[in-house]
Amino acid sequence: MPDKYSAIWVSHSSMGDFLKCPRLYYLHNVYKDPTTKRKINIVSPALSLGITVHQVLEGLGDFPAEERMKRDLLSDFEKAWENVAGEKGGFQSDEEEKEYKERGVAMLTNVQHDPRFLVNKRIKLPRGEMNPNFYLSEEDNIILNGQVDWLEYLPDDTLHIVDFKTGKNEETDGSLQLPIYLLLCNALQKRKVSRASYWYLEADKLVEKELPDLETAHRDVLEVALRVKEAREKGEYPCSKGELGCFGCRPFEMIVSKDSKAKYLGVGGFNQDMYMIKNSVD
Numbered sequence: 001m002p003d004k005y006s007a008i009w010v011s012h013s014s015m016g017d018f019l020k021c022p023r024l025y026y027l028h029n030v031y032k033d034p035t036t037k038r039k040i041n042i043v044s045p046a047l048s049l050g051i052t053v054h055q056v057l058e059g060l061g062d063f064p065a066e067e068r069m070k071r072d073l074l075s076d077f078e079k080a081w082e083n084v085a086g087e088k089g090g091f092q093s094d095e096e097e098k099e100y101k102e103r104g105v106a107m108l109t110n111v112q113h114d115p116r117f118l119v120n121k122r123i124k125l126p127r128g129e130m131n132p133n134f135y136l137s138e139e140d141n142i143i144l145n146g147q148v149d150w151l152e153y154l155p156d157d158t159l160h161i162v163d164f165k166t167g168k169n170e171e172t173d174g175s176l177q178l179p180i181y182l183l184l185c186n187a188l189q190k191r192k193v194s195r196a197s198y199w200y201l202e203a204d205k206l207v208e209k210e211l212p213d214l215e216t217a218h219r220d221v222l223e224v225a226l227r228v229k230e231a232r233e234k235g236e237y238p239c240s241k242g243e244l245g246c247f248g249c250r251p252f253e254m255i256v257s258k259d260s261k262a263k264y265l266g267v268g269g270f271n272q273d274m275y276m277i278k279n280s281v282d
């Protein structure tokens with residue numbers, strides 16, 4: 001029987017870090033502060049906006065389909081925003097916070113005007129205390145985990161994967177996100193997935209994507225997961241840009257080196273030490 005506690009856990013976010021750069025993966029997913037023994041993470045305005053809008057929309061799934069749009073989404077957003085207001089959310093100033101908050105209000109106003117499939121039946125993937133997960137490879141002791149934003153139940157008894165996008169940039173075609181969601185849905189419930197879409201909330205644009213076949217999805221995701229496993233086993237996380245460097249890891253390096261611009265905010269939801277990077281020192 002494989003041991004889930006000794007397994008390598010991979011997700012869209014951690015593999016995304018690894019593909020950007022192994023050292024970035026290390027700093028964000030492996031490194032622990034030697035004093036607190038906790039992993040480190042950074043709050044940012046974009047992340048805070050994303051978390052809050054997702055919280056409001058995914059929260060709708062707890063209500064029966066016919067009641068969802070009777071809710072006041074802006075009031076739910078206002079409440080959720082309290083958790084990210086000010087420095088807790090990585091905002092450098094009141095103006096910056098106002099700008100991001102207004103973007104969230106605009107997104108949810110779009111949803112209220114046209115909720116699309118949010119008023120249809122949905123299903124949820126089974127989960128316990130952890131995100132939905134399954135063995136991507138028992139032989140290699142690798143577990144894939146992730147949370148699909150919304151799974152619409154279609155009248156032909158198939159499913160539609162929907163991913164809410166709060167950023168301005170469109171997802172690139174090589175992204176592992178849809179292959180990962182497809183694998184999670186296939187492993188954790190019985191219905192077939194027939195559609196997948198990204199919903200860009202600010203532009204209120206729905207972009208339907210072609211789904212990979214299961215075999216290709218499994219092969220592509222496992223290929224990256226095995227590279228992650230190998231790096232962890234060897235303890236080798238090289239900087240992929242060499243002497244040229246880049247800005248990718250700089251905020252994390254600032255935390256590790258105790259730079260005074262890295263401000264400690266407290267312990268976050270996943271028992272991580274949370275920081276913000278200040279533009280200037282007070």
Ligand code: SF4
Binds near residue numbers: 023024240241248
């Ligand atoms: S400088 Fe860039 S490439 Fe090098 S470790 Fe940092 S994130 Fe990676």
